[in-house]
Amino acid sequence: MPTAEDVTSRLGQLLVEEGLLSRKHLDDLLGSVPEAVLSRKRPGEIFLEKGLVGEEDLTRLLGTLYNLPVMRLDKVHIRPAILRLIPEALARRHRMIPLFLVESELTLAVTQPLDQKTLDQITRQTACTIAPVLIRRSDADMAFGLYYAEAGAEGDESREKLMAELDIAERQKPQDGRIEIKVGSKELDLRVSTLPTVFGEKVVLRLLNRQSVQVDLDVLGFSSGSLETIKRLSREPYGLILVTGPTGSGKSTTLYAALNFIKSPELNIVTVEDPVEYQLPGINQVPVNRKKDVTFATALRSILRQDPDIILVGEIRDPETGNIACEAALTGHLVLSTLHTNDAPSALTRLLEMGIEPFLVAPSLLMIVGQRLVRTICPACAEEVRPSRESLAGLGLADVPPDITFHRGRGCDACGRRGYKGRTGIHEVLVMDETLREMIAARATANAIRKYA
The missing domain is CATH 3.40.50.300 (P-loop containing nucleotide triphosphate hydrolases)
Structure with a gap:
């Protein structure tokens, strides 16, 4: 499998070909970073650190380079039975998340292509044919936080209760508290609410920005x-x-x-x-x-x-x-x-x-x-639209004058494609x-x- 330096160099070539980076800028960048440093970084990570490419583009270019499909996980729901196919420690080590199992083919989300040794290990572990797809690192972080959080949940819960000055030993009755934190120049309050349920204690944090009350x-x-x-x-x-x-x-x-x-x-x-x-x-x-x-x-x-x-x-x-x-x-x-x-x-x-x-x-x-x-x-992706009269009637807007302009958002990086x-x-x-x-x-x-x- 190509080294991290080789992959980074080839990604740089693609950036130049797409007009996202000049040849001189690429040469200057690769020449200024020692090979030992590049070898410790993930493929293309140097371009992210320098702000030369966004995560979306980097994932797409990696997919082009390795001929792998690219996916987004924001609308994907993963069943617990699928997650159990791969041990959490192995999944975290290689930043991979099992997504779907169709017959004996397991779709595996990865943030970078896996080497053959790792693929063989997963094949033996799951007894499945592996079909890798590339995802953004932020999607992987989201998935690990969402699907693999249970192991550390009890410790997190006790830490939150301690910070909110609640009784960490009391798990049978609801409690309310608050945590004051500072993030950069912003002072934030976290409202903490605990609730006992049949599956354990449920904790909800509500974020309050002190500056918003001004x-x-x-x-x-x-x-x-x-x-x-x-x-x-x-x-x-x-x-x-x-x-x-x-x-x-x-x-x-x-x-x-x-x-x-x-x-x-x-x-x-x-x-x-x-x-x-x-x-x-x-x-x-x-x-x-x-x-x-x-x-x-x-x-x-x-x-x-x-x-x-x-x-x-x-x-x-x-x-x-x-x-x-x-x-x-x-x-x-x-x-x-x-x-x-x-x-x-x-x-x-x-x-x-x-x-x-x-x-x-x-x-x-x-x-x-x-x-x-x-x-x-x-505002970054707003565009004019002209809905049909049937659509307007369904919204109770049948009497709206025809010259009224409506807008919608296409979805862009600024709004997370929403x-x-x-x-x-x-x-x-x-x-x-x-x-x-x-x-x-x-x-x-x-x-x-x-x-x-």
């Missing part, structure tokens, strides 16, 4: 009219503002952005949260602690004795919290909170269903913001008026409120 209302995707309304009502001296939406729809981000907009040294702003996700300078934040009898309701009662100007309640979960929040909004405080409902009109009926009286809900509410997060098209990059919010803002207050007093349905709004 957002401005202007960059959250509100329309100009909605933005003006939110800013105007956020300056009101008293009343209740609700943000609704499912879990993970950005409700906390919207509330924090509102606080950033209205906060000043003269204002006494107090929050009660479960838990405190982000630490905000200049704001008094109270974490819920049920062991110490600090709930949303008990904390709210104490906060009202602290002469607050603005109160943020992480979530209205029960009638007691809802009643106190409405009473606070009626007695000279601006109260911001969240509800888990599908849209803004449903929030009104949800409050009534919780047992909060209409005579508290109707006069206290200022507005309700309903929101969702949606993916945004990658066609999407980033997210933005879509919102509805329901502002209270006398008619809505009368509908609340009459306990109107969500559909009736939605139809009016």
Whole structure:
């Protein structure tokens, strides 16, 4: 089999032939790196290190050089029975992952061509004919992390619990904690949640970027009219503002952005949260602690004795919290909170269903913001498309004018071939008026409120 130096040289020739590298640049590079160094590197690794070729192109060129097919693993699911055909230690040593078994032929994903001795060893081990395919190294890393993680999972779990200051010996009840880390110049928080299951303890980490809470209302995707309304009502001296939406729809981000907009040294702003996700300078934040009898309701009662100007309640979960929040909004405080409902009109009926009286809900509410997060098209590969009228009708857009332009993402390296990059919010803002207050007093349905709004 050719040496690593030979393969690197031949890859360099292909780079020159494809116009990705000049002949002089190639000669200068190979001449400046000792053979002893090249022999210790994987074929073509020097080109990756110097930024002369991307991983995608390097894998493709290796496939051309060795006449091997190239695959992506992002949409491949590997069955556990297939993985067990090759011992994990052997798979890790040679960076290979068994993919499919058709009759007696095993498709084997590799990051570089295997020598004959290794192929013979795998053939004996599996009693199969081996059909190698090339994959990117990042795909191999992903596969090893996804499919071979169990061996080190228990150690990782204990390490995460230790970093989150949880009880590592307690595996029979759920626990919550947080880890603070710094990556480069970014300060990140990891929310840690553990849950006992029949197969062992399940750990979920939620990544929170502290810098994201310094957002401005202007960059959250509100329309100009909605933005003006939110800013105007956020300056009101008293009343209740609700943000609704499912879990993970950005409700906390919207509330924090509102606080950033209205906060000043003269204002006494107090929050009660479960838990405190982000630490905000200049704001008094109270974490819920049920062991110490600090709930949303008990904390709210104490906060009202602290002469607050603005109160943020992480979530209205029960009638007691809802009643106190409405009473606070009626007695000279601006109260911001969240509800888990599908849209803004449903929030009104949800409050009534919780047992909060209409005579508290109707006069206290200022507005309700309903929101969702949606993916945004990658700007690097966006292209215009003209969907058929049938497609538009299926989406409920049959009345869209024919001159409206639609876009989609083709998929590129910038977005990982997905066609999407980033997210933005879509919102509805329901502002209270006398008619809505009368509908609340009459306990109107969500559909009736939605139809009016």
